Amino acid sequence: MKVTALEEYGLRCMLLFAGNDNRAPLTLPKISTAEGLSLPYAGKLLMILKKAGLVRAVRGRNGGYSLTKPAHEITLQEILAALGxxxxxxxxxxxxxxxxxxxxxxxxxxxxxxxxxxxxxxxxMLANITLADIALGKFGLQNNPVTKP
Amino acid sequence: MKVTALEEYGLRCMLLFAGNDNRAPLTLPKISTAEGLSLPYAGKLLMILKKAGLVRAVRGRNGGYSLTKPAHEITLQEILAALGxxxxxxxxxxxxxxxxxxxxxxxxxxxxxxxxxxxxxxxxMLANITLADIALGKFGLQNNPVTKP
DNA sequence: ATTATACTATACTGTTTTGTATAGTATTAA
DNA sequence: TTAATACTATACAAAACAGTATAGTATAAT
Structure with a gap:
């Protein structure tokens, strides 16, 4: 079982927004340097997130990307579904x-x-964890709930 | 998130053994035709399972592969850990x-x-499901046990 | 208007994963 | 002892994935 690169880096980008709530949009150059990604690769990631409706893009000067809804309304399930x-x-x-x-x-x-x-x-499990939860480290798990009918 | 080919086909081979408990060892030709795999690919899979100690090989005429322990003592966790x-x-x-x-x-x-x-x-979850459970379809799950501390 | 800044799109390269081909080595029934 | 059957090992080819390079298009401050 493998986490794909898109899932890993895409989630990292989303977390960047979670720590940036309500401020100016994040530009691609900022995102790429913050995450150590090349600019076109960051572009590809954000494009995927945009097409999934998780992120909105504003072009031109003073543009950039921002979340389409607050971090506590975005689930990990939505994010991973968008990326893979x-x-x-x-x-x-x-x-x-x-x-x-x-x-x-x-x-x-x-x-x-x-x-x-x-x-x-x-x-x-994924549906019950939001981006805000992850940013704050607020998640956990109970013991194995496997049943054998 | 992806299931790798080795995991998928390796698990399929293990299930073949679960339905074959206590009988003659399964030969590579039998395994390959049963699962639609080429013979060398089946060989590669079984080699991996053998190195992980899940399966034992007997060479020569009347040889073949068999499980090293009963199917109800082998967990899904062991199997997937061996394969990826x-x-x-x-x-x-x-x-x-x-x-x-x-x-x-x-x-x-x-x-x-x-x-x-x-x-x-x-x-x-994986540690609580055995190969025998899978073969019999005896597994299930409870509702999402995510906690937020 | 011009220009700097920012997003968008496509083509390309290297690496890993998948799966095959081929050539062996070991064992046992006859 | 011979031959058939079975496991073992290495090298190779094709596809998918990961990441880069390059060339655009759009917007707004000046």
């Missing part, structure tokens, strides 16, 4: 068919069940 | 330093906190 695919989606069987047209496990696939359960579990 | 890295480990900061020597967020990195919490959360 979920662990188990409709594309899953296409990815893992080893160059065949169809996955070999048509019909009752037990693998799909476990990933899907796993993914729901994770999404539930 | 965890979501947040010691290598995390190295991966995301954008070709610089050090990550730009030295010291109090709030990103590390969220991934680490997230990873612990996931590991806890």
């Amino acid at each position: 695919n979920s662990l188990h989606g409709s594309h899953h069987c296409d990815r893992f068919s080893v160059n065949n047209e169809d996955c070999i496990h048509t019909g009752n696939c037990v693998i799909g069940g476990i990933w899907s359960t796993f993914d729901n579990y994770i999404q539930g | 890295n965890s979501l947040h480990g010691s290598h995390h900061c190295d991966r995301f330093s954008v070709n610089n020597e050090d990550c730009i967020h030295t010291g109090n990195c709030v990103i590390g906190g969220i991934w680490s919490t997230f990873d612990n959360y996931i590991q806890g």
Whole structure:
């Protein structure tokens, strides 16, 4: 299981905004130096976040990027969904068919069940953590709630 | 967030064993046709599982692979740990330093906190699901146990 | 109007991941 | 002992991902 680069750096950029609430928009040069990213790469990230509706861009002098809603209304789920695919989606069987047209496990696939359960579990957690929570370090977890029916 | 190919196909192979408890060892040709994998690729997967101690190999005629312990004693956590890295480990900061020597967020990195919490959360879930559970579809989850201290 | 500043788009390169090809080595039934 | 069967190892090719380079377009202060 891997965190992709877009998810990592995209989340870092979002956190930059969380610490910048209600101030002047952040420019691409500022973002790129703050996060150690090249300017075009920062541009690519912010473009993704913009297309997802998490960020708004103002062009020209005195322009820059800012959040479209307050940090405490943005969930980690929204952010990660914008930056990459979920662990188990409709594309899953296409990815893992080893160059065949169809996955070999048509019909009752037990693998799909476990990933899907796993993914729901994770999404539930992500939906309950906001960008503001992360910026303030205000999140935690209880013990393993796995049940065996 | 992505499931890697090794994780997906490796888990599929392990499930093949779970449905084969106490019978003759599974040969590489059988595994490769059952899962639609090329023979050398199946070999690579089983080699990884063998090095992790999850599977034992017997060479020569009548040989093949079998589990080193019963399916109900093997957790999903062990299996995925053998097949890939965890979501947040010691290598995390190295991966995301954008070709610089050090990550730009030295010291109090709030990103590390969220991934680490997230990873612990996931590991806890994985440790409570066994290969036998998966094979029988016997697993589930409760509602989101996120706390905000 | 001009110019500096800022966002936008596309093409390109290197690295990692995926998966294959090929050539071995070991064991056992006959 | 021979041959069939099975595991093991290394090198290679293709695709996806990560990150850079370059060339624009838009806005507003002067």
